[in-house]
Amino acid sequence: MxxxxxxxxxxxxxxxxxxxxxxxxxxxxxxxxxxxxxxxxxxxxxxxxxxxxxxxxxxxxxxxxxxxxxxxxxxxxxxxxxxxxxxxxxxxxxxxxxxxxxxxxxxxxxxxxxxxPAGLSLRESMIFGTAGFTAGLSVDAILRHGVTPGQGRIAVSGATGGVGSMSVAILAKLRYQVSAITGKDGDLLTRLGASETITRTEMEDTSGKALLKPRFAAAVDTVGGNVLATILKSLQYGGIATACGMVGGGTLPVTVFPFILKGVHLAGIDSVEAPMPKRLSVWEALAGPWKPEMLGTxxxxxxxxxxxxxxxxxxxxxxxxxxxxxxxx
Structure with a gap:
């Protein structure tokens, strides 16, 4: 040494x-x-x-x-x-x-x-890294909420970023229909398994409405701000959105109506201080059933x-x- x-x-x-x-x-x-x-x-x-x-x-x-x-x-x-x-x-x-x-x-x-974990090389573990671990925590929250592939599409905002792209790939591996929200080229997202791409501007509602037409069974939000507010207003009854980023702003311009009239849930995702039992279970899943076939690339x-x-x-x-x-x- x-x-x-x-x-x-x-x-x-x-x-x-x-x-x-x-x-x-x-x-x-x-x-x-x-x-x-x-x-x-x-x-x-x-x-x-x-x-x-x-x-x-x-x-x-x-x-x-x-x-x-x-x-x-x-x-x-x-x-x-x-x-x-x-x-x-x-x-x-x-x-x-x-x-x-x-x-x-x-x-x-x-x-x-x-x-x-068995099933991952050192290199593959860093392709996941904090981004993949955060995506894994988000997917874990959606699964624990009971959302199944047949219930509807899963929205992923900031989909070309680290957490977003990992979320798209993991959810697609689990056979969910993924609606990838991005302000960038969507070709990468199609390769990762997204069923459709949605422009970020489309998910920036400015109507002032408290609720919007239900579009998604669940969502992984990496942006925050008005994008997260629009997603919450667009969830199906009983849906869940996970939140792990705030590049779009740290305030949430939404009323309580999605929560009390549609029973939606908002789950905060913290990858920094996540307890060790949770870390181990998510890493085992990432190394096993959640591991995208294309991870190495x-x-x-x-x-x-x-x-x-x-x-x-x-x-x-x-x-x-x-x-x-x-x-x-």
């Missing part, structure tokens, strides 16, 4: 932030019971916010982003993990205020670590050196699908 390793680091100078691939030492990593040699990470919007100096995500710089990591345990002070274990880490504080997965090594608390693979350009792309809304990072050997 080398004393130094490569990492993408965000530095601050006079209120300006810059990115560079630098050499770090193991003693610069935070305290934690488990040292992991990272083989793959993935790029999420939260990583881009951290990399651009967003203090709501990361308070202290210099910093290494990366809220996802998959690799092999090299050292462990915890009895449940041993050198050679293939593991993954998503959420908690990784990549936020704890140095994250855009590096060859991370050191984390043992309670953050998940054993790589659902991401662009880049290097640490290519990350700054990819971060700029996702910040400007130009990213489609998933991007994973292969760490150098």
């Amino acid at each position: 080398a004393d130094t390793f490569r990492a993408l680091e965000v530095s601050e100078s006079d209120g300006k932030y810059s990115l560079a691939v630098v050499d770090k030492t193991l003693d610069q990593l935070p305290a934690g019971e488990v040292l992991i040699r990272v083989h793959y990470s993935s790029l999420n919007y939260k990583d881009a916010l951290s990399a651009s100096g967003n203090r709501g995500v990361t308070r202290t710089f210099p910093h290494t982003p990366g809220i996802d990591a998959a690799g092999i345990v090299v050292e462990s002070a915890a009895h449940e993990w041993k050198p050679g274990d293939q593991v993954l880490v998503t959420g908690f504080d990784l990549g936020m205020n704890t140095r994250g997965g855009f590096a060859q090594y991370v050191r984390v608390p043992a309670s953050w670590v998940v054993m790589l 659902m991401a662009e693979e880049i290097t640490l050196a290519e990350l700054p350009a990819a971060i700029e792309k996702i910040l400007h809304g130009k990213m489609t699908g998933r991007v994973i990072i292969r760490l150098p050997d």
